[in-house]
Amino acid sequence: MQDRIVKQRTITAAFLTEHCLPFSIAGDILDLAKRLAQDKKALEKTTLSPTSAMYITTQIKVLWVYI
DSSP: OHHHHHHHHHHHHHHHHHTTOOGGGHHHHHHHHHHHHTTHHHHHHOOOOHHHHHHHHHHOSOOOOOO
């Protein structure tokens, strides 16, 4: 299990580096991944283009609905 945890941490750190994101959001990225992973069937089918992401953040008034 420890090897799997190290792998997950490494993947997360590499993602932050590749996308020039601050390491201060590492915990938030992991929290997001855990939340998305709760519904694996939906996650497998989910897509998000840059255009869709921009629309969601600029046009939809209620962004955060925690279920």
